[in-house]
Amino acid sequence: MVRILSVRDLDALRELLGDDPVCNLFLLGWxxxxxxxxxxxxxxxxxxxxxAVALVVDGRLAVPWAPxxxxxxxxxxxxxxxxxxPGMIVGPRAACDELWDGWDPRYTPRxxxxxxxxxxxxxxxxxxxxxxxxxxxxxxxxxxxxxxxxEEEDLGRNPMLHDPVQHDTIxxxxxxxxxxxxxxxxxxxxFHINVGTQLPHxxxxxxxxxxxxxxxRGLASAxxxxxxxxxxxxxxxxxxRMLTLHVNEANLPAVRCYxxxxxxxxxxxxxxxxx
Numbered sequence: 635m636v637r638i639l640s641v642r643d644l645d646a647l648r649e650l651l652g653d654d655p656v657c658n659l660f661l662l663g664w665x666x667x668x669x670x671x672x673x674x675x676x677x678x679x680x681x682x683x684x685x686a687v688a689l690v691v692d693g694r695l696a697v698p699w700a701p702x703x704x705x706x707x708x709x710x711x712x713x714x715x716x717x718x719x720p721g722m723i724v725g726p727r728a729a730c731d732e733l734w735d736g737w738d739p740r741y742t743p744r745x746x747x748x749x750x751x752x753x754x755x756x757x758x759x760x761x762x763x764x765x766x767x768x769x770x771x772x773x774x775x776x777x778x779x780x781x782x783x784x785e786e787e788d789l790g791r792n793p794m795l796h797d798p799v800q801h802d803t804i805x806x807x808x809x810x811x812x813x814x815x816x817x818x819x820x821x822x823x824x825f826h827i828n829v830g831t832q833l834p835h836x837x838x839x840x841x842x843x844x845x846x847x848x849x850x851r852g853l854a855s856a857x858x859x860x861x862x863x864x865x866x867x868x869x870x871x872x873x874x875r876m877l878t879l880h881v882n883e884a885n886l887p888a889v890r891c892y893x894x895x896x897x898x899x900x901x902x903x904x905x906x907x908x909x
Contacts, residue, residue: 636678636709639684641670650686650687651665651687653701655836656751659831660838662833664689673689673691676713686729687700693718694722697725698726703726703728704732710732710734718737744908746907747882748882748883751879751900752899753876757863765819767817769814778794778801781805784841784842785841788882808828813828815860822845826842829865834874835875836877837865837874837878839858840879854888878900
């Protein structure tokens with residue numbers, strides 16, 4: 635049976651997500667920081683036991699967790715019954731595939747990436763990186779275009795063309811929340827990265843970008859090591875014991891960058907973008 639969870643299911647939901655708190659960092663962060671009814675949690679039950687869930691944000695983004703991947707398929711079937719249009723699915727690879735096959739197996743998604751979860755718990759040894767700092771409000775105009783180009787390279791979609799007002803708001807809010815870090819050289823921002831979900835046990839980072847003219851100089855690896863030291867050593871606004879990120883396994887330069895910074899391969903993930 636699949637149904638939308640209620641607050642009565644919170645204990646069961648926390649227990650299920652607690653099976654792998656690193657893999658479920660985004661879901662645990664959402665549960666911690668967002669009102670429960672802000673977005674529906676679909677749950678698959680076997681008798682009275684909660685066996686799989688998917689958080690569905692704005693009817694479009696679905697993030698599943700299913701220790702037994704096949705348990706995600708009935709949730710996808712329920713999403714189809716509720717006439718929700720597939721948008722994007724991100725999560726453990728097998729569960730995402732099952733969710734998608736239940737949701738709309740006839741449709742060929744625009745993107746289907748083999749991603750990999752990477753983790754870093756060891757403080758990397760590195761000298762202080764010149765120009766590495768938190769982004770300031772004055773940096774926002776300079777970050778709008780590179781942030782859009784990063785998303786276009788990653789997802790094939792430029793947010794400045796699709797919804798420039800929303801893009802401006804997202805970049806500004808990240809800076810205000812002290813979640814964007816940059817390296818500045820010769821008056822130019824040559825690297826930036828964002829901190830996403832952050833809890834004491836782990837935080838997720840992403841949105842890494844180096845302008846093409848500055849690539850090949852080790853800036854991404856250096857910036858990643860500098861950010862890891864700031865977070866793991868408590869020099870950032872918030873302390874976490876581990877960094878995590880998702881990377882497209884076909885993006886070999888990014889894979890090399892993160893491995894050079896000390897990240898280690900973890901479980902396979904999937905990103906499916908329908909539109």
